[in-house]
Amino acid sequence: MVSRVIPVDPFDLVIFGGTGDLARRKILPGLYRRMASGQMPKEARIIGAARSELDRAGYQQMVKEAIEEFGDPRHKSDVAGVGDFLERLDYVAIDAKGEGGWPELKGLMRDGVVKAFYFSVGPSLFGDLAERLKSHGIAGDDARIVVEKPFGHDLGSARALNASLAAHFEEHQIYRIDHYLGKETVQNLMAVRFGNMLFEPLWNSQYVDHIQITVAETVGVGGRGSYYDKSGAMRDMVQNHLMQLLCLIAMEPPAKFDPDAVRDEKLKVIRALDEVDPHHIVRGQYDKGPDGPGYRDDVEDARSRTESYVAMKVGISNWRWAGTPFYLRTGKRLRARASEIAVVFKDTPHSIFGPEAGLHRNILTIRLQPNEGMELGVTIKEPGPGGMRLMDVPLDMSFADALGPDAEDVPDAYERLIMDVIRGNQTLFMRGDEVEAAWAWTDPIIQGWIDRHDVPKPYDAGSSGPDDALALMHRDGRKWRDIKV
Numbered sequence: 001m002v003s004r005v006i007p008v009d010p011f012d013l014v015i016f017g018g019t020g021d022l023a024r025r026k027i028l029p030g031l032y033r034r035m036a037s038g039q040m041p042k043e044a045r046i047i048g049a050a051r052s053e054l055d056r057a058g059y060q061q062m063v064k065e066a067i068e069e070f071g072d073p074r075h076k077s078d079v080a081g082v083g084d085f086l087e088r089l090d091y092v093a094i095d096a097k098g099e100g101g102w103p104e105l106k107g108l109m110r111d112g113v114v115k116a117f118y119f120s121v122g123p124s125l126f127g128d129l130a131e132r133l134k135s136h137g138i139a140g141d142d143a144r145i146v147v148e149k150p151f152g153h154d155l156g157s158a159r160a161l162n163a164s165l166a167a168h169f170e171e172h173q174i175y176r177i178d179h180y181l182g183k184e185t186v187q188n189l190m191a192v193r194f195g196n197m198l199f200e201p202l203w204n205s206q207y208v209d210h211i212q213i214t215v216a217e218t219v220g221v222g223g224r225g226s227y228y229d230k231s232g233a234m235r236d237m238v239q240n241h242l243m244q245l246l247c248l249i250a251m252e253p254p255a256k257f258d259p260d261a262v263r264d265e266k267l268k269v270i271r272a273l274d275e276v277d278p279h280h281i282v283r284g285q286y287d288k289g290p291d292g293p294g295y296r297d298d299v300e301d302a303r304s305r306t307e308s309y310v311a312m313k314v315g316i317s318n319w320r321w322a323g324t325p326f327y328l329r330t331g332k333r334l335r336a337r338a339s340e341i342a343v344v345f346k347d348t349p350h351s352i353f354g355p356e357a358g359l360h361r362n363i364l365t366i367r368l369q370p371n372e373g374m375e376l377g378v379t380i381k382e383p384g385p386g387g388m389r390l391m392d393v394p395l396d397m398s399f400a401d402a403l404g405p406d407a408e409d410v411p412d413a414y415e416r417l418i419m420d421v422i423r424g425n426q427t428l429f430m431r432g433d434e435v436e437a438a439w440a441w442t443d444p445i446i447q448g449w450i451d452r453h454d455v456p457k458p459y460d461a462g463s464s465g466p467d468d469a470l471a472l473m474h475r476d477g478r479k480w481r482d483i484k485v
Contacts, residue, residue: 009423011115013046016050018047049105056089176430177417179417180413185367188374217334228306231306232307235442243270250269262427263434274315285307295332308456
C-alpha cells in the first residue's frame, strides 16, 4: 500500500508563541515532517512571532535544535532537508498587547496565498491578537486563525472568549483545535461507523450494553501544577477531549461529510446529555508513591481539593441511546498510559451452549494510544477435542501491522490538523456553540462539588484509580476494562 500525500496550497503561517514549548515540541517538528513527506509546497512560509528579541538566524537555530530534540528520527538527520525547511522560516519580535512588531509582520505577509495565524498562547491574549491582526490590515476575510484550548474556564468565560474572536473574525475563519480529533483512529471511527454496513445497524441501545471511554496517563501534573490546580481533570480533559470522543461515538449519521453537518450532529449529542447524578461521579487525587510525589506535592496548595481523576456514568436522552450508559474515566499517575473507546455489545438473547460455556461478549475496542488501531472480540470454539468449549479471540487491526512501512508516514494529530486549516476544512475543529454547550453541561457538575464541599478520593500513584470508581461499575453489574501496560 502506498500512502497518498496531496500537497496543500501555498501559505503563510504565523505562529504566535513561536518560541514556546508547544511550538518547539509539536508544531514546528510536525511542519518539518509534512515538508519531508512532500505535503508542503515550496512556496510555503512559516513566521514565528513572540516576545523574544531574536533575528531570523537566531530563530532558525532555535527551530533546528527543536527538530534535533523532538523531530522524527527518520527525517531529522537529513541535513539538506532541515536546511530547506529552515529557509522557509522568518521571525518577528512582537508585542501582543502593544504596537511593537506589527508593521514588520504586515510587511512579511504575501498576497495570493493562504494566510493562517496560530495562537499558541494563553487565551488572555486571543482578543488582543485578533484585534491587532484586523486593525493593522494583516488578516483579511479569507484569513484563518487557530486557537488552542482551554476554550474558557466555564460557560461565562467561553462566551466572552467567543465574543472577543467573533468581534474580528467570522465563525468559518476560527479553528478551535483539539489534538485528540486529529488522531488517525478517531477519524477511522467515523469511517467504521458510516462506511460499513456491519456496525451502524447495531449502533444503538437495542444491541449495545454500554460504552467505556478511557484516557489514562502515567504522568503527574509536573510543571503544569499552577495551571492544573485551577483546572482539574474535569475542565482539562472531560469537558473537551472525552466530550468530543463521546460525541463521535454517539452522534447520528450526518447527511454528508461536511464540517457543519458533522458538528451539528455532535452538538445534538451534547444537548441530549442527562444531568449527572452526584452518586454517578467519582473524583480522585493521586497520593505520593514510591516513584514520585503526590498531587499536593506537585502544586502550591498543600490542601488542594482539585481532582486529578474523574470517573462518571453518563446517559443520553434520545431514541438511539436511551437506556445505554456511557462510562467515562480519565486520570493522572495511573498504572498505564492508554486511551481507548470500548463498545460492549449485549449478550446473545439465548445461549444454546448452556451456562457452563460462560459469558462471552463482542467488544469493539478503538485504541487511540499507544499502538493506534481497532480490535473486535469474537467468540469461537476452543480448538481440540472434548466438546464445545468457547473462547474469545480478537480480530485485531493495528495501523502498524495493517499499513506496514506506510504507517510511519501517517501524520500525527497536530500535523493533520494544521494541514486541514490550510485546506480550509473545519470538520475536526470545534464550533463556538459546541464549546458553549459542553460548558453548560459541565458547569453544574463542578458547582455541585463546590456546594457539597466535595473532597476527591485518594488513590495510589500507579494504580487504576480510586476504589469508588470500581464500585461505580459494580453497582450496575459491570466492570472497567483492564488498563493494559
